[in-house]
Amino acid sequence: MINKTAYPKAWLFVLPVVVLVAFNAVMPLMTVVNYSVQETFGNNVFFWEGVKWYEEVLHSERFHASLLRQLAFTGIILAIEIPLGVAIALTMPTRGVWVSVCLVLMALPLLIPWNVVGAMWNIFALPDIGLLGQIINGMGFDYNFTQQPIAAWFTTILMDVWHWTSLVVLLAYAGLRSIPDAYYQAAKIDGASGWAVFRYIQLPKMKRVLTIAVLLRFMDSFMIYTEPFVLTGGGPGNATTFLSIDLVKVALGQFDLGPAAAMSLIYFLIVLLLSWVFYTLMMRTEEQ
Amino acid sequence: MARISLQNLRHSYLAAPKTEADWALKRMDMDWSDGGAYALLGPSGCGKTTLLSIISGLLMPSEGRVLFDGKDVTDVPPDRRNIAQVFQFPVVYDTMTVYDNLAFPLRNRGMAETDLDTKVREIAAMLDLDDMLKKRAAGLTADGKQKISLGRGLVRSDVNAILFDEPLTVIDPHLKWVLRSKLKELHQRIGTTMIYVTHDQTEALTFADQVVVMHEGTVVQIGTPVDLFERPKHTFVGHFIGSPGMNVLPCTLDGATPCFDGIPVPTKFPVHGNGGAERLEIGIRPEFVSFAENGIPVQIVRSSDAGHYQIVDLRHGEHVIKLLAPEGAALPTDTAHVRFDPAYTRIYADGWMME
Amino acid sequence: MRKVIWLAPTIYILFLMLPIYWLLNMSFKTTNEILSAFTLWPQDFTLDNYAKIFTDPTWYTGYFNSLTYVIMNTSISVTVALPAAYAFSRYRFLGDKHMFFWLLTNRMAPPAVFALPFFQLYSAVNLFDTHIAVALAHCLFNIPLAVWILEGFMSGVPKELDETAYVDGYPFWRFFLRIFLPTIAAGIGVAAFFCFMFSWVELLLAKTLTSVAAKPIAATMTRTASTAGYELGLLAAAGSLTIVPGAFVIYFVRNYIAKGFALGRV
Numbered sequence: 001m002i003n004k005t006a007y008p009k010a011w012l013f014v015l016p017v018v019v020l021v022a023f024n025a026v027m028p029l030m031t032v033v034n035y036s037v038q039e040t041f042g043n044n045v046f047f048w049e050g051v052k053w054y055e056e057v058l059h060s061e062r063f064h065a066s067l068l069r070q071l072a073f074t075g076i077i078l079a080i081e082i083p084l085g086v087a088i089a090l091t092m093p094t095r096g097v098w099v100s101v102c103l104v105l106m107a108l109p110l111l112i113p114w115n116v117v118g119a120m121w122n123i124f125a126l127p128d129i130g131l132l133g134q135i136i137n138g139m140g141f142d143y144n145f146t147q148q149p150i151a152a153w154f155t156t157i158l159m160d161v162w163h164w165t166s167l168v169v170l171l172a173y174a175g176l177r178s179i180p181d182a183y184y185q186a187a188k189i190d191g192a193s194g195w196a197v198f199r200y201i202q203l204p205k206m207k208r209v210l211t212i213a214v215l216l217r218f219m220d221s222f223m224i225y226t227e228p229f230v231l232t233g234g235g236p237g238n239a240t241t242f243l244s245i246d247l248v249k250v251a252l253g254q255f256d257l258g259p260a261a262a263m264s265l266i267y268f269l270i271v272l273l274l275s276w277v278f279y280t281l282m283m284r285t286e287e288q
Numbered sequence: 289m290a291r292i293s294l295q296n297l298r299h300s301y302l303a304a305p306k307t308e309a310d311w312a313l314k315r316m317d318m319d320w321s322d323g324g325a326y327a328l329l330g331p332s333g334c335g336k337t338t339l340l341s342i343i344s345g346l347l348m349p350s351e352g353r354v355l356f357d358g359k360d361v362t363d364v365p366p367d368r369r370n371i372a373q374v375f376q377f378p379v380v381y382d383t384m385t386v387y388d389n390l391a392f393p394l395r396n397r398g399m400a401e402t403d404l405d406t407k408v409r410e411i412a413a414m415l416d417l418d419d420m421l422k423k424r425a426a427g428l429t430a431d432g433k434q435k436i437s438l439g440r441g442l443v444r445s446d447v448n449a450i451l452f453d454e455p456l457t458v459i460d461p462h463l464k465w466v467l468r469s470k471l472k473e474l475h476q477r478i479g480t481t482m483i484y485v486t487h488d489q490t491e492a493l494t495f496a497d498q499v500v501v502m503h504e505g506t507v508v509q510i511g512t513p514v515d516l517f518e519r520p521k522h523t524f525v526g527h528f529i530g531s532p533g534m535n536v537l538p539c540t541l542d543g544a545t546p547c548f549d550g551i552p553v554p555t556k557f558p559v560h561g562n563g564g565a566e567r568l569e570i571g572i573r574p575e576f577v578s579f580a581e582n583g584i585p586v587q588i589v590r591s592s593d594a595g596h597y598q599i600v601d602l603r604h605g606e607h608v609i610k611l612l613a614p615e616g617a618a619l620p621t622d623t624a625h626v627r628f629d630p631a632y633t634r635i636y637a638d639g640w641m642m643e
Numbered sequence: 644m645r646k647v648i649w650l651a652p653t654i655y656i657l658f659l660m661l662p663i664y665w666l667l668n669m670s671f672k673t674t675n676e677i678l679s680a681f682t683l684w685p686q687d688f689t690l691d692n693y694a695k696i697f698t699d700p701t702w703y704t705g706y707f708n709s710l711t712y713v714i715m716n717t718s719i720s721v722t723v724a725l726p727a728a729y730a731f732s733r734y735r736f737l738g739d740k741h742m743f744f745w746l747l748t749n750r751m752a753p754p755a756v757f758a759l760p761f762f763q764l765y766s767a768v769n770l771f772d773t774h775i776a777v778a779l780a781h782c783l784f785n786i787p788l789a790v791w792i793l794e795g796f797m798s799g800v801p802k803e804l805d806e807t808a809y810v811d812g813y814p815f816w817r818f819f820l821r822i823f824l825p826t827i828a829a830g831i832g833v834a835a836f837f838c839f840m841f842s843w844v845e846l847l848l849a850k851t852l853t854s855v856a857a858k859p860i861a862a863t864m865t866r867t868a869s870t871a872g873y874e875l876g877l878l879a880a881a882g883s884l885t886i887v888p889g890a891f892v893i894y895f896v897r898n899y900i901a902k903g904f905a906l907g908r909v
Contacts, residue, residue, distance in 0.1 A: 004735045005733065005734055006735045008736050008737065010739075011730075011736055011737070013729060014730050014731075017727040017790060018742070020719070020782045020786060021782065023779070024749075024782060024783040025752070025783060027760075027764055028757050028761055032756065032760055087651070088651060088652055088655050091648050091651035091652055093649065100898070105656050105659065106655075107893045108886070108893065109659055110840065111843065111888075111889025112885065112889060113709075113844045113885050114845065114846050115864060116882040119878060120666045123666065123875065123878075124661075128681075129677055129681060131661065131665045131683075132662075134681060162658065165655075166659070182376070185346050186437070188366045188367060189366045189371065189372065189373055189393075190392055191367035191393060191396040201381065219750070222753070223754065225753075225755050225847050226845075226847055243753070243755075244753055251758060251759045252759060264755075264756040265756075267753055268753060268756055275751055
């Protein structure tokens with residue numbers, strides 16, 4: 001660890017960063033806070049409303065519904081992507097030309113613009129002209145994600161798994177590569193089974209990267225907007241309207257500034273809180 | 289406990305080795321007797337870790353066989369060869385307690401809990417780990433962790449040999465000698481064959497009964513520490529062992545008398561002509577070089593104080609000769625003469641001692 | 644078990660390639676064929692969709708716009724992040740820990756929260772519908788990311804390097820540019836890669852802050868889907884083309900990804 005020297009003037013180094021980020025963060029947030037405690041009937045005339053909007057949002061059934069949908073979605077995503085990503089990382093080649101090939105191909109979904117991901121899956125999953133749609137219907141299921149909520153959830157989740165599991169794979173793979181060979185050799189000599197190697201060597205050594213993976217996937221899936229919006233538009237009906245989609249509908253669609261602003265802040269706070277909880281939990285188990 | 293034999297062994301890391309240089313281990317035959325304490329000594333890249341890995345079964349040799357007590361184990365994986373290996377940096381299972389770490393190899397082999405409990409406690413006591421059994425392995429210092437690594441090897445009573453791959457590398461210097469003594473003590477107590485790989489001659493010479501010196505994939509000499517010091521069979525051994533190493537000077541033959549730069553250098557040992565060698569050299573340790581009235585004229589370059597003695601650098605023409613003088617002895621100032629003790633003067637043909 | 648284990652990544656990669664293949668498949672078909680028949684490869688192979696994109700300004704400017712603001716953002720983010728990361732790595736100053744944490748929380752901000760405020764903010768400073776607007780907006784989450792990654796790499800370089808340079812008489816900026824930066828080149832690569840990636844893929848803010856002049860390709864595509872009523876072939880071609888820059892970038896940094904992941908923050 002570096003022994004840092006005290007240097008008050010270091011602030012100058014950080015200044016450009018602070019300015020740029022604050023411009024984008026502080027001012028808009030202040031605007032949001034401002035709107036969240038006021039009421040307007042247009043013409044830039046505002047009335048103080050205090051916590052009225054917050055109460056309205058927190059009691060609104062619509063908000064509860066999209067929050068629950070969001071929690072369910074994120075929960076399912078994490079439950080699938082983390083184990084799947086780790087499992088694939090364990091099976092990846094460690095030497096030779098195939099390593100590059102695998103890494104490049106796996107990273108591809110991560111660099112596709114999110115709307116293209118949504119559009120691609122839209123075309124892919126349509127029951128009449130999509131490959132996936134045709135296959136599932138061909139297997140005897142009645143599948144149409146534009147009309148059936150279950151199908152819409154299934155498709156959205158499958159799309160997210162397709163899109164983001166590679167991130168977990170790459171992170172887990174990096175963690176695995178950093179384990180020195182000597183550990184595996186010692187385990188061989190100790191007569192450890194494959195499962196024991198995973199449980200006592202690989203998993204503990206991957207704790208750090210897995211924490212990062214879980215945090216990233218939690219945050220990003222909780223804030224997801226574009227892909228499901230392009231895929232299903234939030235439908236059918238409200239079936240896949242997650243928090244971000246709902247918020248944008250309220251803010252940009254209805255221009256209900258007050259409730260939108262209150263909802264924004266509550267949303268932000270939820271993300272911060274849950275991230276902090278996740279982080280502390282994972283750090284605490286590491287210290288034990 | 290077993291007698292380990294290596295027959296016709298050769299190893300290359302390349303799929304299709306062509307030249308001699310492609311072989312990491314050149315052809316060798318070796319026997320390690322049961323219960324001996326061996327050191328594998330040599331500089332980095334000389335093949336000692338390769339050799340160790342072949343003995344432990346982590347590496348399959350390109351050619352040759354490995355035998356334990358006469359049984360061919362070349363194809364047998366490490367966990368069935370009954371060897372233990374301690375690595376360069378401590379390998380412990382961080383999430384388990386010290387107790388569980390030591391018990392791990394026994395549990396994997398299906399031993400009953402009551403039986404292994406006695407064994408674990410016995411080994412822990414031997415290694416002074418008994419008051420830490422409940423602690424999580426991750427919390428120990430480096431030397432503690434190395435002890436755990438060692439312990440995991442010792443708990444198995446059927447262990448044929450314990451292999452050490454530069455185990456003291458990450459240990460603090462003042463703890464190194466504690467651990468070294470512990471290892472020696474253990475060897476005397478248990479009597480298992482121990483093979484200790486190192487590039488540090490002090491470690492090798494203090495630990496081992498027999499030292500195997502390796503250089504560029506070949507075993508250059510096997511012998512007791514005294515053997516290696518007084519009768520180095522190869523200039524490399526002379527140079528590598530001892531601090532400072534042996535002086536190696538070019539030699540010509542005047543009839544049957546070796547000469548250095550035309551000056552005759554008497555030796556007690558037989559000199560059989562040139563023997564077709566391309567290069568002849570004289571080897572003499574600084575301990576056996578002394579000032580004299582006449583002999584080889586030299587110039588004093590400098591003298592360094594090394595505690596109980598001084599290392600004097602001398603120069604003859606473009607050759608450097610080192611001499612050891614007692615602490616505080618008066619040294620000639622500018623030029624002098626030196627003579628080599630004939631009882632320790634050796635002639636080397638193409639690096640190998642003439643005998 | 645050993646031999647068959649490569650089945651797992653193979654199946655996974657096939658799964659990843661499937662939708663992409665389908666997209667490419669569609670891009671070479673006429674909209675007619677797409678809607679009327681279901682075929683695994685184009686019966687009526689056509690390059691018309693791609694031709695349209697390469698010749699119609701409304702389409703190809705979309706790509707240029709996207710690339711422009713992404714490159715702007717990556718340059719800005721990495722450039723300002725470098726001195727800041729250096730400060731966090733080497734110095735203690737008032738509020739440094741809190742500052743670092745605050746930066747990271749911006750990564751946790753849902754873009755949806757900022758959609759409307761950004762719209763108003765950038766309109767207010769007259770930057771609406773410009774490339775720089777999107778580039779600056781993306782700084783919100785890219786700069787913290789760049790600082791975080793770079794700080795990790797910089798902490799791996801011992802302070803002795805800096806001190807040796809000062810003793811040798813190097814003025815600070817010369818040391819920083821000539822000696823320090825080359826040492827962490829892998830880190831700069833990783834940071835630039837991630838900034839590029841997150842800026843290239845983000846749609847919501849990019850769409851909100853632009854309308855015509857700086858319209859990213861993402862927005863052009865959605866317009867096609869809704870107004871012209873499903874010109875699917877064209878949409879597929881446009882989508883396929885957006886994969887190209889990403890593929891290029893990954894290909895060129897493939898060695899650094901493996902190395903960078905292992906070394907730095909992770």
